[in-house]
Amino acid sequence: MTASMDLDVRDLSVGFGRGSRRVSVLENISVSVAQGEFVAIVGPSGSGKSTLLNAVAGFLSPDGGTVEVGGEPVTGPGPSRCVVFQEYAVFPWLTVERNIGFGTRLGAWTGDPARRTEIVDRYLDLMGLTAFRDALPKTLSGGMRQRVAIARAYAVDPTILLMDEPFAALDAQTREHMQEALLDISRQEHRTVLFVTHQVEEALYLADRVVVMGARPARIQEVVDVPWGDRRDHDIKLTDEFIGLRRHVEHLLHDTEPQATNERTP
């Protein structure tokens, strides 16, 4: 692995079930994410996007291949990876401020209370939560709760942020606001992100590269370089260039009809 790679997945294979019921979900997947790069994964439903992310998170043991984060092999969950889930995974009994502060306890800032306060204030501000610092999550909308989850993940200061359909439960308008919020924070801090989404438009809007997965057992069909760079604003979605790239990815997905389950014999 080169020094600038924060994530290196090599020949990863993952299956579920035992014996003749064994189902292969990922086969020989290789993907790398450079430091500061934002990579999105799109693919048909059930193609193994979450499985790939869960393998990086250390939530499951692969059948074959390796996952390295920051040059270290992944053998289980750890503070080098922080996951933002679809359902607002925040602590309901803690205020917004304390939810974000919890992240600082897990991460690099553990020993220094003054630094922790600084970090909490920073992410309250970056995610537009300062006015809600004393609020409990139940008093917040879904979008605001997801802002708390993202702020908390950033506060952990992981090597890589893993986001599994973080905006899927939100209505369309809130989802767009959240995309802007994520872009804003990404402009301030070039974190390494692996982002799973169903929406091709969302992937192309947010990411530097988009990994397009095929149907099960999943292989990578194509890795699309996204050329917007600093031109990334809402109007880019209306350009011929954006629409052309979106069509290209949608065709790739459309051509990938889900196949019959690939079962292995024991």
Ligand SMILES: Nc1ncnc2c1ncn2[C@@H]1O[C@H](COP(=O)(O)OP(=O)(O)OP(=O)(O)O)[C@@H](O)[C@H]1O
């Ligand atoms: N723990 C598990 N045990 C058994 N099968 C599983 C497990 N986790 C995932 N699967 C199966 O693996 C396949 C891939 O699931 P996964 O959630 O990774 O796909 P996905 O691409 O994220 O799907 P979606 O877009 O619908 O969320 C699915 O058929 C799913 O049922």
